[in-house]
Amino acid sequence: MIFKRTCMPEVVLIEPQVFGDSRGFFMETWEARKFAEAGIPAHFVQDNHSRSSRWVLRGLHYQLQQTQGKLVRVGEGEVFDVAVDLRRSSPTFGQWAGEYLSAENRRMLWIPPGFAHGFLVLSERVDFIYKCTDYYDPASERTLLWNDPELGIEWPIPAGVEAIVSEKDRHGLPWRSIETLP
Numbered sequence: 001m002i003f004k005r006t007c008m009p010e011v012v013l014i015e016p017q018v019f020g021d022s023r024g025f026f027m028e029t030w031e032a033r034k035f036a037e038a039g040i041p042a043h044f045v046q047d048n049h050s051r052s053s054r055w056v057l058r059g060l061h062y063q064l065q066q067t068q069g070k071l072v073r074v075g076e077g078e079v080f081d082v083a084v085d086l087r088r089s090s091p092t093f094g095q096w097a098g099e100y101l102s103a104e105n106r107r108m109l110w111i112p113p114g115f116a117h118g119f120l121v122l123s124e125r126v127d128f129i130y131k132c133t134d135y136y137d138p139a140s141e142r143t144l145l146w147n148d149p150e151l152g153i154e155w156p157i158p159a160g161v162e163a164i165v166s167e168k169d170r171h172g173l174p175w176r177s178i179e180t181l182p
């Protein structure tokens with residue numbers, strides 16, 4: 001496993017070791033010792049799996065309580081995955097990192113607690129699979145507006161294409177109005 005810092009050092013890109021043979025391939029997608037050695041001592045309590053079609057954009061979501069760290073990857077397809085630092089005490093407060101994750105590059109992204117998270121689907125279909133360090137807490141879940149100009153996230157949406165977002169995400173709050181984290 002190779003661990004690479006992104007433009008925000010606590011958001012880490014992980015490239016698993018892939019063992020290919022005539023049957024296909026094998027790779028470890030989570031191994032506590034290797035992650036702890038890389039400074040990611042995560043303890044996961046919930047696994048999620050969502051399926052989306054091209055140009056769906058889910059996010060940007062976070063929880064005020066039970067803030068979730070997430071280890072995200074793609075089982076099928078490709079996404080542009082984004083994390084936004086919501087921690088007022090952080091030197092990267094208000095900054096974002098985006099990475100292309102796909103079944104081809106097999107890359108995973110570690111997003112610590114304290115970040116908003118979302119992704120844009122770039123392939124016909126995506127199976128998005130991820131581990132969370134805390135439980136879903138709908139009462140404290142919040143949505144940051146994915147295309148807030150102040151955030152300036154460079155989503156790779158071609159001209160003339162509309163992102164497909166849920167009603168909830170359409171009504172996300174702009175950066176200036178959200179409740180941030182300590």
Ligand SMILES: Cc1cn([C@H]2C[C@H](O)[C@@H](COP(=O)(O)OP(=O)(O)O[C@H]3O[C@H](C)C(=O)[C@H](O)[C@H]3O)O2)c(=O)[nH]c1=O
Nearest residue numbers: 048050058059060061062070117118119135136166168
């Ligand atoms: C997140 C979640 C949702 N649900 C139920 C609630 C709704 O009835 C249904 C769809 O939920 P939602 O539209 O919030 O799903 P996403 O838009 O994929 O939300 C996720 O999107 C971004 C990318 C994230 O990082 C979060 O994990 C999560 O917020 O699943 C659950 O039962 N448990 C859960 O943990």
